[in-house]
Amino acid sequence: MAEYVTLRHAGREFRLPLVEGSEGEKAIDISKLRQETGLITLDPGYANTGSCRSVITFVEGERGILRYRGIPVEQLAERSTFKETAYLLINGVLPTQKELTRFSVLLNDHSLVHEDMKIFYQNFPRSSHPMGILSAMVNALRSFYPELQNLEEEINITVTRLLSKVRTMAAMSYKISRGHTVVYPRQDLTYCANFLNMMFDSPVRPYELDPDVVKALNVFLILHADHEQNCSTAAVRVVGSARVNLYAAVSAGIAALWGPLHGGANQAVIEMLNDIAGKKNLGQAVARAKDKKDPYRLMGFGHRVYKTYDPRARIMKRMVHILLEKLHLSDPLLDVALELEEIARKDDYFIEHHLYPNVDFYSGIALRAIGIPSNMFTVMFAIGRLPGWIAQWKESMDDPDWKLCRPRQIYVGPGERPYSPIEER
Numbered sequence: 001m002a003e004y005v006t007l008r009h010a011g012r013e014f015r016l017p018l019v020e021g022s023e024g025e026k027a028i029d030i031s032k033l034r035q036e037t038g039l040i041t042l043d044p045g046y047a048n049t050g051s052c053r054s055v056i057t058f059v060e061g062e063r064g065i066l067r068y069r070g071i072p073v074e075q076l077a078e079r080s081t082f083k084e085t086a087y088l089l090i091n092g093v094l095p096t097q098k099e100l101t102r103f104s105v106l107l108n109d110h111s112l113v114h115e116d117m118k119i120f121y122q123n124f125p126r127s128s129h130p131m132g133i134l135s136a137m138v139n140a141l142r143s144f145y146p147e148l149q150n151l152e153e154e155i156n157i158t159v160t161r162l163l164s165k166v167r168t169m170a171a172m173s174y175k176i177s178r179g180h181t182v183v184y185p186r187q188d189l190t191y192c193a194n195f196l197n198m199m200f201d202s203p204v205r206p207y208e209l210d211p212d213v214v215k216a217l218n219v220f221l222i223l224h225a226d227h228e229q230n231c232s233t234a235a236v237r238v239v240g241s242a243r244v245n246l247y248a249a250v251s252a253g254i255a256a257l258w259g260p261l262h263g264g265a266n267q268a269v270i271e272m273l274n275d276i277a278g279k280k281n282l283g284q285a286v287a288r289a290k291d292k293k294d295p296y297r298l299m300g301f302g303h304r305v306y307k308t309y310d311p312r313a314r315i316m317k318r319m320v321h322i323l324l325e326k327l328h329l330s331d332p333l334l335d336v337a338l339e340l341e342e343i344a345r346k347d348d349y350f351i352e353h354h355l356y357p358n359v360d361f362y363s364g365i366a367l368r369a370i371g372i373p374s375n376m377f378t379v380m381f382a383i384g385r386l387p388g389w390i391a392q393w394k395e396s397m398d399d400p401d402w403k404l405c406r407p408r409q410i411y412v413g414p415g416e417r418p419y420s421p422i423e424e425r
């Protein structure tokens, strides 16, 4: 039986339908609110606003649950590969062996980047941040690969191109930034092994692939693959709602992800841990984070949705320990991170505010062990999040409730006033 919420305003009663998700989440459908009542809602940061119905990812922040297409992320991190998880997110089901082989062939076929794009890369100033370059270059892909007439073919090829080329472009930008020869993708390597080889192989020192490093990279990317309506995904959907091409929508997602409050936090965490290690004063960092007059925050702590331990952070932390042990490495920043977590988690402020480590807290330490430089950390996040952006964009394109995204506002500026000529001001 349909449920409603009653709204009373200006002596009238309005019935607003209740919508229930498959996991029991409830929402008030306000899509006719303004039409029927003249009112709008005000929700800065959209913390209470559902923007769509989605069948892709389920996050439950109170219990720390994350599932892609119903499958717990813990199981995917343990047993799947990033390529298979990408297929799952985009197509809704796990691939058969035949489908996975076909997907691999397509990814290999589209892995090269147009040679003219190399010239673009070479002309960015050396100090450019790789996220700015990636966002620009993904947008530029449309110029190099014009639209096809057949819509289905256009979408399928664009999706495959993006998944394959963004990986090549990320490695390419790293090589060019170091003034090194670009390494081309290889048909015989798996998705993650190929990326590592393009990053680290060199004419003077061939790169030796280590299965533990390949596994760690797969886990890293799986953990980042989707997270429902986060800031960058919302950006992809909002920009995509104007029916712009997928490259441009993903480019907007990359720009949003760059921010330190979102994906850029993984680089910011390492900078913070380095700073704390240099000053040898963890207590001061915690005190600053609690001081309301100080904008300083503990990076890698807190989350809009998780009010308990982020399940991705738990997996990442365990993975970091295993990886360092297998590689016979020790990282002093891991000791700082562990101590910081221990102090923060016993602190009343962090307990009362439900602030726990998020996915970015330990991920930088994993990436350092793999050999990724810190200014490439957020690019790694972008490679991981790509299947999620694509799946969410595709879903929005097929959504029968689709609408151009265009929020309203409450205007609080001056009332009407006349224009004054410059000599009278």
Ligand code: ACO
Pocket (backbone or CB within 6 Å): 045, 260, 261, 262, 263, 265, 289, 290, 296, 297, 298, 299, 300, 301, 302, 303, 304, 305, 353, 355, 358, 359, 360
């Ligand atoms: N350190 C100290 N205090 C914090 C932190 C933190 N990392 N995060 C939140 N708080 C406090 C805020 O000061 C606020 O306190 P108040 O209610 O007493 O004023 C309260 O907790 C709520 O914080 P908001 O900023 O309102 O919560 P919101 O949901 O908007 O923020 C966010 C979430 C942006 C992630 C925040 O926790 C933060 O800035 N964390 C650090 C950056 C970070 O790690 N970002 C990565 C997030 S994961 C991802 O995007 C992949």
